[in-house]
Amino acid sequence: MPIVDEDYYNNIYKGVRVESDLSALLERASDIVRQNCTYVIDDIEKLPSFMRENLKKAVCAQAEFMEINGELESFSGGNFSSGAGFSIGKFSMSGGNSSGSVGGVSGKISGRNSPDMLAYLEAAGLLYRGGFR
Numbered sequence: 001m002p003i004v005d006e007d008y009y010n011n012i013y014k015g016v017r018v019e020s021d022l023s024a025l026l027e028r029a030s031d032i033v034r035q036n037c038t039y040v041i042d043d044i045e046k047l048p049s050f051m052r053e054n055l056k057k058a059v060c061a062q063a064e065f066m067e068i069n070g071e072l073e074s075f076s077g078g079n080f081s082s083g084a085g086f087s088i089g090k091f092s093m094s095g096g097n098s099s100g101s102v103g104g105v106s107g108k109i110s111g112r113n114s115p116d117m118l119a120y121l122e123a124a125g126l127l128y129r130g131g132f133r
Contacts, residue, residue: 001027001030002023002026002027002029002030002059003026003030003033003034003041003044003055003056003059004026004030004056004059004060005023005026006022006023006026008056008060009022009026009060009063010022012056013056013057013060013064015060015061015063015064015067016064016067016068018063018067019067020067022063025063025066025067026059026060026063028063028066029059029060029062029063029066029117030059032062032112032113032117033055033058033059033062033117033121036113036117036118036121036126036127037055037121037126037127038128040126040128041055041126044056050124051124051125051126054120054121054123054124054126055120055121055124055126057120058116058117058118058120058121058124058126059117061114061116061117061120062113062114062117064114064116065114065116065117066114069111
């Protein structure tokens, strides 16, 4: 189940217009956000409002990132090998993952993770990588 609905994406977040199936995009983005939060999010209504809003914005940022960068097809598990890449108009992408950090959180930054999504999750403390809570 997606963390946000189409109404939130379109009217609150006001993301880019999605030409494809927005509900499927939000579902996939929600899955990626849950993966980055190491699946510790069950009921978002139990979260403090600041964390809840950042979580919703993270899903929208991920969905927007996916729409801009090739919709669902590019994110369905296909990986680029090192050195491979492609260009579409002014957009180009080269293969491989790199290590780096977003707002002080170090780790793998891959072509499938929106930097904005990671920043929203970090600000809300949802990228915790320690032991069990």
